[in-house]
Amino acid sequence: MKKNLTLGEAKKFIALKIKEIKKEVGKKNVLLALSGGVDSMVVGKILEKAIGNQLMLVHINSGLLRIGDSEWIIKKINQSSLKTNFKYVDASKIFLKNLKNIQDSEKKRKIIGYTFIDILTKTAKKNGITFLAQGTIYPDILESKNNIKAHHNVGGLPKKMDFKLIEPLKTLYKDEVRVVGKALGLEDDFLNKQPFPGPGLAVRCLGKITLERLNILKKSDKILREEFDKCGLSKKVWQFFTIISDVKRMGINKNKRFSGFVIIIRAVRSVDAMTAQAYEIPFNVLNTVVERITKLKFVSRVVYDLTPKPCGTIEWE
Numbered sequence: 001m002k003k004n005l006t007l008g009e010a011k012k013f014i015a016l017k018i019k020e021i022k023k024e025v026g027k028k029n030v031l032l033a034l035s036g037g038v039d040s041m042v043v044g045k046i047l048e049k050a051i052g053n054q055l056m057l058v059h060i061n062s063g064l065l066r067i068g069d070s071e072w073i074i075k076k077i078n079q080s081s082l083k084t085n086f087k088y089v090d091a092s093k094i095f096l097k098n099l100k101n102i103q104d105s106e107k108k109r110k111i112i113g114y115t116f117i118d119i120l121t122k123t124a125k126k127n128g129i130t131f132l133a134q135g136t137i138y139p140d141i142l143e144s145k146n147n148i149k150a151h152h153n154v155g156g157l158p159k160k161m162d163f164k165l166i167e168p169l170k171t172l173y174k175d176e177v178r179v180v181g182k183a184l185g186l187e188d189d190f191l192n193k194q195p196f197p198g199p200g201l202a203v204r205c206l207g208k209i210t211l212e213r214l215n216i217l218k219k220s221d222k223i224l225r226e227e228f229d230k231c232g233l234s235k236k237v238w239q240f241f242t243i244i245s246d247v248k249r250m251g252i253n254k255n256k257r258f259s260g261f262v263i264i265i266r267a268v269r270s271v272d273a274m275t276a277q278a279y280e281i282p283f284n285v286l287n288t289v290v291e292r293i294t295k296l297k298f299v300s301r302v303v304y305d306l307t308p309k310p311c312g313t314i315e316w317e
Contacts (some may be wrong), residue, residue: 005176010183014046017168021050029054030131030166031124033116034086035198036073038190039135039169042177044082045184046168047133055133056085058123060116063092064200064214067222076190091119099202099209103246105317108209112199121162132163136170137177139273173272194239195273203317207246213261216296217244220263223292227285237279240267242293243305243316251300260300263293268314276309 005013030047034040034057047055057077061070070088077086098111120132169177174195181191197203205217220242228234245262252258265286270276281289281304290302305312 005172005179007179007183010176010180013172013180014049014183017046018050021047021166021168024164024166025051025054025131027054028131029056029127029129030133031056031058031120031127031129031163032133033120034059034073034077035135035196036069036076036193037135037196038174038181038186038193039137039177041135041186041190042181042184043133043135043168045181045186047166048082049184053084055082056087056127056129057082058087058089058120060119061088061090061092062095062112062115062200064095064112064202066196066201066225067218069196087123089119089123091115094119096209096211096214101208103207105203108202108317109199112202117161117163124163130162130164131166132161133166133168136167137172137174138170139173141170142274173274175271192235194237197315203315204241204243206244206316212298213244216261216263216298217242219296220244220293220299223296224265224289227289227292231282231285233281233285237267238270238276239314240265240279242266249300251294258300260298263299263302264316265289265302265304266314266316268309270309270314273314274309276314278306278308 030051032040032044032047032055034044036059044055044057059070059073059077074088077083095112095115098115099108102108102111124130124132169180172180178191201214201217201221202209204221205213224240224242225234228237228240233240243264243266245264247262248259249262250257251260265281267279267281268276269279286304293299293302
């Protein structure tokens with residue numbers, strides 16, 4: 001059974017990683033792609049302590065983020081000590097173009113990984129950077145190694161890159177990363193932020209990704225988050241989100257039958273993402289969410305996924 005990481009052990013871990021990074025990097029610069037999640041923020045804080053202004057942060061808006069995510073990240077970084085060398089890149093059109101007509105989930109992950117690396121490589125070359133830091137954690141490596149899925153920062157990366165990778169968290173589970181973040185003094189809204197897949201909404205938009213389906217997915221996700229915020233579930237549920245199916249089913253709107261998309265609700269309890277159980281959403285909350293989502297244009301019905309991990313995965317792709 002995995003032992004919980006203590007705050008004292010987390011501080012020793014940070015000190016060790018700072019020492020290792022200083023030795024490896026020397027006076028060279030490091031590029032960190034900042035997603036806004038706890039993993040990349042913890043890496044950013046460790047790197048800041050280790051190399052200071054030798055760190056360059058890049059937030060890439062892939063167009064596959066939730067409504068308000070990029071704005072939240074930019075605001076938070078500009079309020080922090082990491083704002084000195086921060087760059088924002090809007091690459092949403094590039095990602096959507098590269099993903100056009102792609103249905104297979106593993107192909108999506110690899111295309112997203114390659115696209116991220118291509119943008120980061122160009123940014124790095126302009127700034128003379130040879131080190132790339134990532135928020136890779138142990139479950140990412142395990143799941144990629146066991147062919148459960150290719151994570152965009154592990155199995156989804158090109159075999160040959162112009163970077164030397166720095167992955168200080170690759171031996172830690174998600175709950176351990178949060179303890180390290182607490183030891184670093186990271187704010188609660190980062191520490192308690194629910195996990196979000198590196199490939200973003202691409203793995204929650206089943207089948208071909210179109211702008212229309214992506215917008216429906218974003219709106220349904222926003223509705224779920226709003227209703228969870230209202231009743232306090234956002235702070236209780238480990239991860240929750242919506243998925244848009246790649247099939248259409250009959251619905252009724254204004255007394256007329258129509259073929260619309262199926263939205264799936266997923267909410268789970270977990271500690272380290274290796275196992276998960278469905279969270280029992282109160283029926284009144286679920287009913288309100290469904291009522292609002294079915295008012296979205298082109299949505300015919302909503303279903304609720306109760307599958308545990310295993311045998312299912314947390315994400316659908």
